[in-house]
Amino acid sequence: MGERKTTTMTNYFDFFNLPVSPRIDQKALKRQFYANSKRFHPDFHTLAEEDAREEALEQSTINNQGYKILADDDRRLKHLLDLKGVLGEEGSNKMPQAFLMEMMDINEALMELQFEDDPTARAKVDEMIASLEADFDSEVAEVLNHYDDATVSTTELEKLKDYYLKKRYLRRLKQQSPEV
Numbered sequence: 001m002g003e004r005k006t007t008t009m010t011n012y013f014d015f016f017n018l019p020v021s022p023r024i025d026q027k028a029l030k031r032q033f034y035a036n037s038k039r040f041h042p043d044f045h046t047l048a049e050e051d052a053r054e055e056a057l058e059q060s061t062i063n064n065q066g067y068k069i070l071a072d073d074d075r076r077l078k079h080l081l082d083l084k085g086v087l088g089e090e091g092s093n094k095m096p097q098a099f100l101m102e103m104m105d106i107n108e109a110l111m112e113l114q115f116e117d118d119p120t121a122r123a124k125v126d127e128m129i130a131s132l133e134a135d136f137d138s139e140v141a142e143v144l145n146h147y148d149d150a151t152v153s154t155t156e157l158e159k160l161k162d163y164y165l166k167k168r169y170l171r172r173l174k175q176q177s178p179e180v
Contacts, residue, residue: 011083012066020149022077022160029070036063074171077164084152086161093165102132106173129170136166 013020016032038044040059069075081087109125112118140163143156 009082010062010066012062012070012079015062015066016070018070020080020083021147022073022080022144023147024070024076026071029067033063033067074164074167077160081157081161081164084157086157087164093161095165095169096162099166099169103169103173110173129173133167133170136163139163
């Protein structure tokens, strides 16, 4: 049998010297990104030993990937949940049943729009989705705004997970909504 390769996830919060949190200081992230870019840019390591060049290239790649993730609210939250081991493998996360029941009306309205585009009906669907997003945001606002990684509870992490999954579901619905 072959050896099983284990990969460790890079903690981008640590890489950028930022606290683990769903909300971060974007200016501090950008400052650290630029400092890292200069520090690890391969052009500054052309005369170094091969190992040092490879390390600089790897760190530069981590810097770019990490910045893309931490600069985006949804990707940052997913990264936090992955670090905490809260999200399961893709496709294994279950949506709350009550949420899925709420989505039935929206899904039906979207199917009707695929057959006959009605601007009034489309506006109503968009309004329903926006209303749900606002409700989700208010449900989890306390956890998002006062997150403390040292004291975060399982219940709070589950709230963040549900929030992330619901937002992702709604984002997919928006993408299915017919355009004018």
